Amino acid sequence: xxxxxxxxxxxxxxxxxxxxxxxxxxxxxxxxxxxxxxxxxxxxxxxxxxxxxxxxxxxxxxxxxxxxxxxxxxxxxxxxxxxxxxxxxxxxxxxxxxxxxxxxxxxxxxxxxxxxxxxxxxxxxxxxxxxxxxxxxxxxxxxxxxxxxxxxxxxxxxxxxxxxxxxxxxxxxxxxxxxxxxxxxxxxxxxxxxxxxxxxxxxxxxxxxxxxxxxxxxxxxxxxxxxxxxxxxxxxxxxxx
Amino acid sequence: xxxxxxxxxxxxxxxxxxxxxxxxxxxxxxxxxxxxxxxxxxxxxxxxxxxxxxxxxxxxxxxxxxxxxxxxxxxxxxxxxxxxxxxxxxxxxxxxxxxxxxxxxxxxxxxxxxxxxxxxxxxxxxxxxxxxxxxxxxxxxxxxxxxxxxxxxxxxxxxxxxxxxxxxxxxxxxxxxxxxxxxxxxxxxxxxxxxxxxxxxxxxxxxxxxxxxxxxxxxxxxxxxxxxxxxxxxxxxxxxx
DNA sequence: CGAGGGTTTGAATTAGATCAACTCTCGTGG
DNA sequence: CCACGAGAGTTGATCTAATTCAAACCCTCG
Numbered sequence: 255x256x257x258x259x260x261x262x263x264x265x266x267x268x269x270x271x272x273x274x275x276x277x278x279x280x281x282x283x284x285x286x287x288x289x290x291x292x293x294x295x296x297x298x299x300x301x302x303x304x305x306x307x308x309x310x311x312x313x314x315x316x317x318x319x320x321x322x323x324x325x326x327x328x329x330x331x332x333x334x335x336x337x338x339x340x341x342x343x344x345x346x347x348x349x350x351x352x353x354x355x356x357x358x359x360x361x362x363x364x365x366x367x368x369x370x371x372x373x374x375x376x377x378x379x380x381x382x383x384x385x386x387x388x389x390x391x392x393x394x395x396x397x398x399x400x401x402x403x404x405x406x407x408x409x410x411x412x413x414x415x416x417x418x419x420x421x422x423x424x425x426x427x428x429x430x431x432x433x434x435x436x437x438x439x440x441x442x443x444x445x446x447x448x449x450x451x452x453x454x455x456x457x458x459x460x461x462x463x464x465x466x467x468x469x470x471x472x473x474x475x476x477x478x479x480x481x482x483x484x485x486x487x488x489x490x491x492x493x494x495x
Numbered sequence: 496x497x498x499x500x501x502x503x504x505x506x507x508x509x510x511x512x513x514x515x516x517x518x519x520x521x522x523x524x525x526x527x528x529x530x531x532x533x534x535x536x537x538x539x540x541x542x543x544x545x546x547x548x549x550x551x552x553x554x555x556x557x558x559x560x561x562x563x564x565x566x567x568x569x570x571x572x573x574x575x576x577x578x579x580x581x582x583x584x585x586x587x588x589x590x591x592x593x594x595x596x597x598x599x600x601x602x603x604x605x606x607x608x609x610x611x612x613x614x615x616x617x618x619x620x621x622x623x624x625x626x627x628x629x630x631x632x633x634x635x636x637x638x639x640x641x642x643x644x645x646x647x648x649x650x651x652x653x654x655x656x657x658x659x660x661x662x663x664x665x666x667x668x669x670x671x672x673x674x675x676x677x678x679x680x681x682x683x684x685x686x687x688x689x690x691x692x693x694x695x696x697x698x699x700x701x702x703x704x705x706x707x708x709x710x711x712x713x714x715x716x717x718x719x720x721x722x723x724x725x726x727x728x729x730x731x732x733x734x735x736x
Numbered sequence: 737c738g739a740g741g742g743t744t745t746g747a748a749t750t751a752g753a754t755c756a757a758c759t760c761t762c763g764t765g766g
Numbered sequence: 767c768c769a770c771g772a773g774a775g776t777t778g779a780t781c782t783a784a785t786t787c788a789a790a791c792c793c794t795c796g
Contacts, residue, residue, distance in 0.1 A: 656783075656784095657783075657784065696784080696785090697784075697785060697786080699784090699785075699786085700783090700784060700785075703784095718793095719792090719793090
């Protein structure tokens with residue numbers, strides 16, 4: 255459970271400080287803006303906290319804001335009328351949200367762990383973007399990166415077996431590990447249900463598949479939220495099909 | 496079979512003309528550049544033609560070029576080692592390709608119908624982009640649009656039934672119809688195999704599902720490459736699940 | 737006319753879903 | 767401290783949607 259040293263006061267006077275000292279800055283598009291101009295960005299940002307389990311973007315709502323996630327983690331998803339859900343991604347510190355061109359959000363977002371985020375007015379942000387080409391470039395790079403990830407996920411969802419999907423997921427998670435964590439140790443803040451909805455499977459299949467991988471000595475599962483990769487090589491091979 | 500009035504001569508002197516008179520310009524990111532500056536763009540463009548069935552981007556190859564598709568249509572896809580294929584999108588006139596941030600292409604591209612395309616050196620293009628913020632903005636918009644489409648496709652691949660997938664595909668195709676075509680008439684330049692690899696299904700399932708939709712009076716199939724939507728409303732409902 | 741794609745249809749098979757039971761964990765309160 | 771309950775996770779048995787295997791059926795083109 256993350257604890258925030260500086261609980262945000264809604265409507266509190268904005269200052270440059272939160273941006274300069276933001277520990278998500280290095281991972282974020284914001285670091286395309288140098289210290290001296292950061293104030294322009296900071297005065298647009300409204301910081302807010304979101305509890306675990308709370309939805310902070312609702313698909314179909316007017317897309318007024320950009321978001322920058324500065325702490326915690328969240329899931330992005332789309333829902334069908336009957337409740338079927340597809341999680342399109344998990345996002346962590348430094349991730350930028352709300353690039354949508356349309357007037358409404360194309361997905362929902364819900365905090366998995368307590369989240370802190372910077373909210374920017376879309377219209378003001380767009381105006382600002384004109385003055386910061388480096389920032390815009392960074393956004394373009396991010397979008398391109400996400401597009402590549404999305405294509406990889408389409409391959410997974412369209413063509414991989416359950417086994418390959420779970421292996422791919424573990425493989426990707428182990429690569430995306432925040433540095434300074436034990437090698438081959440994967441933290442899974444999301445539930446099995448979330449993993450299932452991300453991989454286009456059911457909870458049961460995810461659970462069974464994990465158990466089987468454990469039975470084969472590829473991984474260990476010391477607790478439900480932690481996986482140790484015993485054999486990264488074989489896992490990678492499995493993931494690739 | 497499209498016939499090009501002006502067969503490109505490789506190495507032919509580049510002029511502004513091909514850009515000014517390009518009939519893909521209206522659909523393309525290029526129209527963010529006004530007439531007087533178009534020359535800057537034109538001098539970077541190398542026009543080339545690609546036959547149907549020919550691959551013009553190979554996954555894993557060095558990503559040296561951007562492409563702008565000015566005629567014809569193509570499929571983008573990823574392959575697994577054993578030949579499984581996921582088509583991540585079909586692209587037509589006006590589509591921009593090759594935004595990848597990494598040093599290599601993340602997907603392959605193959606012409607479905609004869610394709611004409613403008614090739615731009617990535618490095619030169621990026622340099623140029625600095626002088627044309629409107630162009631860069633347009634790229635960002637495109638990327639965002641594609642990201643939204645990709646999320647929709649993930650929902651389809653992860654959570655929709657075969658019936659819903661085929662209905663969604665027909666629905667989307669009917670919306671993306673080039674204007675000036677008969678309402679409710681869908682041209683399908685791609686094969687059943689391509690559709691299957693796009694929807695994460697087999698050829699047989701696609702064929703069976705189409706037949707069933709026809710049996711139910713939702714569509715007509717006057718030829719393999721043409722579908723008439725009899726009941727767009729019910730199709731849309733089906734597509735949504 | 738016949739060869740060879742692409743497409744359609746049918747029968748058998750199976751990976752994963754569904755349904756159902758059980759376990760584990762963890763927080764609450766007696 | 768332990769009993770209890772609720773939710774998440776696991777495991778087993780059955781079922782089914784879609785795949786696989788197999789056989790026509792078309793078009794198109796030489």
